[in-house]
Amino acid sequence: MSLVRLIARPMLASIFVVQGVKNFRDPDPLVPGAKSVVERFGPMVERHAPDVPTEPRQLVRANAVTQFGAGLALATGKCPRLAALVLAGTLVPSTLANHAFWETEDPEQRNEQRVHALKNAGLAGGLLLASVDTEGKPGISWRARQAAGKARKVTKSGTRKARKAAKDARPS
Known part of the structure; x- marks a missing residue:
């Protein structure tokens, strides 16, 4: 493994590991955002995947566990391509739930949420690159x-x- 991968993977994964632990321990601040996403997409999920939980607090915790586990996998180089893809997938509902700047009226709040949404877009881009990185081996x-x-x-x-x-x- 190259030095860049050895350093970059844990750096990219660190936010997911740390926030995964924090959000699992204290999901309540994220529940209102998760609730809005469940209200928007819950009926579709129930129709196509009735066994998937739609209780917001459970979803926040499930997302936290997923981010923690995939973050550790990426950081340690265990199935890094799959881990990066999973982490990219967790960013979509997280961004919709917590950084919907287009729904915010206050210009200062809107700007702050836009910065967070763009940060998540940047992380998603890095994760997508990591998900196709074959380390020089054939894909x-x-x-x-x-x-x-x-x-x-x-x-x-x-x-x-x-x-x-x-x-x-x-x-x-």
Whole structure:
């Protein structure tokens, strides 16, 4: 692993680990924001995924646990691509719930919330980059293309051999 990855991953993950612990211990400040998101998207979730909880306090805690766990995984380099993708996914409801600057009337509050929303967008961008970082190793799509190419070659070769064998087996 390069020195940059060794340093950058824990730096990127630190906010999620620290806030994950804080938000799990004290979810109440985030419940009102979560409630507004549940009110907006809850019926759709219940229709398509009835087993998913929609109680705001539970959702805040579930998000906190997810951020803590994926943050630790990213920081330690355990499944870093998956961890980064999961963390990026947790930013969407968090930003909608807690930094909806477009709904704020007070110009000062609006600006503060816009800064937080843009910070989350920046974090999401970094996480998306981390989610596609193969550390110089071939990615899944490259490996799939290589396997498909090899399969084509083997199939062509087998087809030629089978035709030749069939031609040689014909009576003269």
